[in-house]
Amino acid sequence: MTGYSSKNDVATANGKQNGSGNQTVENGSKPTAFTPQGNHASSENNIQCSLTSDEFRAVNLMRQDMYPYEVIQEIADFIVKGSGIRPKIGIICGSGLGSLADIIQNPKVFEYEKIPNFPVSTVEGHAGRLVVGTLEGANVMAMQGRFHFYEGYPLAKCSMPVRVMKLCGVEYLFATNAAGGINPKYAVGDIMLMHDHVNMLGFAGNSPLQGPNDPRFGPRFPALVNSYNKDLINKAIEISKTMGIESSVHVGVYSCLGGPTYETIAELKALRMMGVDAVGMSTVHEVITARHCDMKVFAFSLITNKCSTEYSDKKDDEASHDEVMAVAKNRQKTCCELVSRLVAEIQKTA
Template identity: 90%
Template sequence: MCSRDCCSGQTGKPGNSCADKKKGKGLSDEEKIVPTPQSLLYPYEVIQEIADFIVKGSGMRPRIGIICGSGLGSLADIIQDAKVFEYEKIPNFPVSTVEGHAGKLVVGNLEGACVMAMQGRFHFYEGYPLAKCSMPVRVMKLCGVEYLFATNAAGGINPKYMVGDIMLMHDHVNMLGFAGNSPLQGPNDPRFGPRFPALVNSYNKDLINKALEIGKAMGIESNMHVGVYSCLGGPTYETIAELKALRLMGVDAVGMSTVHEVITARHCDMKVFAFSLITNKCSIEYDDKRDQEANHEEVMAVAKNRQKACCELVSRLIREIHAMPPSGTQAAKTGV
């Protein structure tokens, strides 16, 4: 706390008064903290450097990017002719710290298509700003990716949802955005996208409909839903009051990821398909039973049991996309 002697200049030491400190006088370079806008944490040139490293190291330009949610890293394990990059060995790349996130980037072929998959994402609750959490999406874009597949483990708020169900996301409620936190904060670089991107049709309707057809062919249509997802900051699971509020807002499932990645993907004009694996039912009634409390071990166990169905759904949808002609931009990037 400031004292009377401090601001009246009685300390006798220049640079020690509150007024001097506010002006930066008497402070070392380490003590002068200048906030950096999120969008400047990874400028275009740094993203391009990371993308060039991956393209050169893999010898491939992927068309589809996949972000594997908690316990769903097996999606990357089915990639053939895979080139694996550990996050810590990729220049300027963060490191995932959460169990169930291997921390590897895998580039290879799946159902005839060239894909890149993240085995482990970055979360706001790990201490990373949203721009850093979403940075790999921009790397994917500069590698040539047109489609983003984002998966997550989520708690089911909709009472019709059962553990093990798959919810195809057709919209989201951005709770972090309500608090003024966005991966697009700071100066906008038009090389990525516009200053004010629209998010009305963030989730590709054609891909959702195709996934529903695939689910029916797989015989899992009774375990599939189309719903609204919301991302909270974590790492705590939600209170009863918070879950009730989210349900009143029309939210069907809640987690701690994906939304800021989708925002970043849409900002740079990528087509998005996303789904939540419902790993626990959220209780919206007050109860003293501890077995109603969500826990990470349960999330991992359910994801492991349902990984085969999730992998098949993604594989079949990628097969459909591979049959579609690439866009002009991607066609121009076929050379490595």
């Protein structure tokens, strides 16, 4: 593979809600009625819903999508003070790629549930821990477990930790994912360096930046061309050569769908026609949030399954999370080496 160029090729603001999001919730577990705004209702005119207060609290916490700057700052302070480290590189571990956080030296581990105002991971292969420490001499923090739209979290909440990273001092985001390979040239176990994306959730009117814009993070209308840092892509290509894996490393376009279903054949055909090479259910909203606050982004997909666009009765053609996890486990060493070496490159030029 030659050096990458993008030429033709393709590469709370309002502060109304407090951090816990539960200020309107009563104690007790008797079914109560509530308005769509989240207030418990006493009037017959209001929409009735038989959720217990505990269920209501859980849903309300899940749906909370406004994270004022101050709340994110508090989370960042908690992590920086707790670890004694100001990280420069943030890593998001994809499904089954949690070992990217295990290679961090002198780790200080924060369980998500112990971090104030942090969501919790609900998907197998996403441990739900933030690991802060050093890698190749660089201060890093890694999310061992990300948040997905299909878990019930709004996109702004899924990518809220990227803003936490920013306020911790992170300049570079490394986002990794497990994805289905649509490009027929891709094989299971290959790595696709992302140089662009198709934001399918955005097509449907959903964005992590929806709602009031806080200019302390970034502009109202951020541009997304050149979102994926070309220097980092080129460095990763060079590294893949020294690792002897260049024939299984590609540069391509990722698309995120809402999930949790895998795609139909007709959807895969449509995505292929749109120029998508790999498909998943994450990353795009994290990249949007990172670019909004001016972080440098490097992202790659581990191809965990091939997405056939032919109709067939073969069970083998059906994607499964078990297969995704198994392939990720097999390729984690390679992914760790790629990430470590790229971190070392960044550190060299620091």
